Amino acid sequence: MGHLTYFKLTNQRAIIMEFLKDNINHPSVDDVYNYVVAKLPRTSKKTVYANLEFLAEKNIIKQIEVKGVKRYDPNIKEHYHLVCRSCHRIIDLLPTEINSKHKIDSVTMYGTCKNCLKRK
Template sequence: MTLETAGKADMKYTNQRVEIITFLREHKGHPTVDEIYDGVRKKLTRISKATVYKNLKFLSEKGLIEEVNVKGVTRFEANFVPHHHLICRKCGKIEDFESDELFDYLMKVAGGIEGFNIDSVNTNFYGECKDCKEKNRNG
């Protein structure tokens, strides 16, 4: 997906928006607003946190990035390969989980919903990550 075709958004691609999307595509994970601000500020030294936040909301509304909320903290990603999330209830770590079988099954179920055209699905799985499980075992 290119910036020109992503989300089929009819919008102006400002330097700020391009740098935010570029940062998210290069950053493997689910960074917070603060992490995105720190990363983008390395290239756009005069950008404000308010500008980053405003653009993240805008890009999310246009479908160019995704928001993931964990423990009251909004995180963002630009991974549009169909995937789900594994979320640790203890530390808040988020990992992507890809499963064609699960995606196909969920889309099949979603296809049976009347009066709503569903074009995408994702599922969040909550539990305890390997690191927290290990800490509990050793702590």
């Protein structure tokens, strides 16, 4: 009876992690689900949600949100995302590339504001 929390490497989880590894397409839950269900047909979508949330919480992947849809990125190094309104791709941008030739019309950042930082 371990007192430390651990996590189990279930088949579903292994497949999800395999799919995400080196995936630069910022897949949605459905993208992941479609891949998993092809290999393990009885997988439920809730399981995929749970695993992606779990992995994001453990900082193994990053969760982003594009047009109300959650997407996941195995690249946890600092970088920005540009969502193209024309081709709908999600393009990774390094902080140094912020002044590239793309046309930006909206920037949303997530984090902790300085007021809340102070309060801790």
